[in-house]
Amino acid sequence: MAEQQNGCTPSDCASCAQGATCGKKPVDLHEPANPYSHVNKVIAVVSGKGGVGKSMVTASLARMMREQGFSVGIMDADITGPSIPKMYGIHESAKGSDAGMFPCEAKDGTRIMSVNLLLEHEEDPVIWRGPVIAGVVKQFWTDVMWGELDYLFIDMPPGTGDVPLTVFQSLPVDGVVIVTSPQDLVRMIVKKAYNMAEAMHIPVLGIVENYSYLKCPDCGKKISVFGESHIDEIAEELGVPVLGKMPIDPALAEAVESEKFYESDNQYLSGAVNKL
Numbered sequence: 001m002a003e004q005q006n007g008c009t010p011s012d013c014a015s016c017a018q019g020a021t022c023g024k025k026p027v028d029l030h031e032p033a034n035p036y037s038h039v040n041k042v043i044a045v046v047s048g049k050g051g052v053g054k055s056m057v058t059a060s061l062a063r064m065m066r067e068q069g070f071s072v073g074i075m076d077a078d079i080t081g082p083s084i085p086k087m088y089g090i091h092e093s094a095k096g097s098d099a100g101m102f103p104c105e106a107k108d109g110t111r112i113m114s115v116n117l118l119l120e121h122e123e124d125p126v127i128w129r130g131p132v133i134a135g136v137v138k139q140f141w142t143d144v145m146w147g148e149l150d151y152l153f154i155d156m157p158p159g160t161g162d163v164p165l166t167v168f169q170s171l172p173v174d175g176v177v178i179v180t181s182p183q184d185l186v187r188m189i190v191k192k193a194y195n196m197a198e199a200m201h202i203p204v205l206g207i208v209e210n211y212s213y214l215k216c217p218d219c220g221k222k223i224s225v226f227g228e229s230h231i232d233e234i235a236e237e238l239g240v241p242v243l244g245k246m247p248i249d250p251a252l253a254e255a256v257e258s259e260k261f262y263e264s265d266n267q268y269l270s271g272a273v274n275k276l
């Protein structure tokens with residue numbers, strides 16, 4: 001897992017000849033959860049680049065698990081581009097007590113924390129430097145009272161910068177879901193995300209392809225808007241499952257636009273239920 005320094009893990013140390021004397025023993029950088037949080041599984045949703053619909057996939061996975069009867073939270077770690085609260089029609093401010101901050105609860109019971117719930121006006125831009133942003137994400141773990149959760153999904157900012165690094169090092173992430181779209185650079189981009197997770201010793205649970213195709217409303221033909229998909233080959237090469245292929249679906253876009261994602265019923269990822 002993320003207990004590493006100089007590329008070593010505790011299990012590496014156990015079998016290393018220098019294990020007893022090495023001054024570079026792994027340091028556990030994990031931050032403690034808020035005492036009022038009991039989270040069973042933490043899943044980070046990542047993408048190697050922006051614009052692939054990562055928030056859509058995060059919320060879709062959360063919805064799916066919610067529909068299965070699990071208690072679910074979403075941590076919106078995309079601090080400079082938060083979109084989760086609006087998808088669920090949440091515009092209020094998060095409340096707090098001496099013990100920490102309460103996540104806001106969506107109409108389907110999904111608990112949400114996002115920087116937008118802490119800003120005076122939700123249109124205010126977040127103009128903070130990387131370390132400050134990373135610190136806020138850490139606080140979403142240490143200071144938020146998530147309560148009992150079966151799943152906490154983290155909507156990560158795109159790429160492999162400060163925030164993903166902080167999340168992987170500081171939070172007990174159980175697995176990563178990689179989101180991508182069927183475009184030319186996809187092989188390289190997926191591999192970047194995969195390699196980052198591997199470097200942090202976090203298992204990749206699978207890949208979701210978004211914008212896979214568009215179904216013609218008249219004849220039902222599938223149109224590959226962004227080119228032919230290569231996700232099956234890439235997933236096989238990496239030895240990870242494809243959790244689903246999501247088409248461009250106007251019903252999903254409408255659920256976001258109308259801020260009623262809590263009503264959306266996305267079947268495209270149903271194959272992922274047993275893999276999370």
Ligand SMILES: Nc1ncnc2c1ncn2[C@@H]1O[C@H](COP(=O)(O)OP(=O)(O)OP(=O)(O)O)[C@@H](O)[C@H]1O
Nearest residue numbers: 050051052053054055056246247248249252253256
């Ligand atoms: N499969 C889809 N079908 C229809 N609309 C989609 C789909 N995926 C995403 N969208 C829409 O595209 C827009 C951008 O999606 P989203 O907010 O998830 O991207 P994002 O999280 O900003 O992407 P990234 O974080 O990768 O830059 C949203 O308005 C969303 O409703």
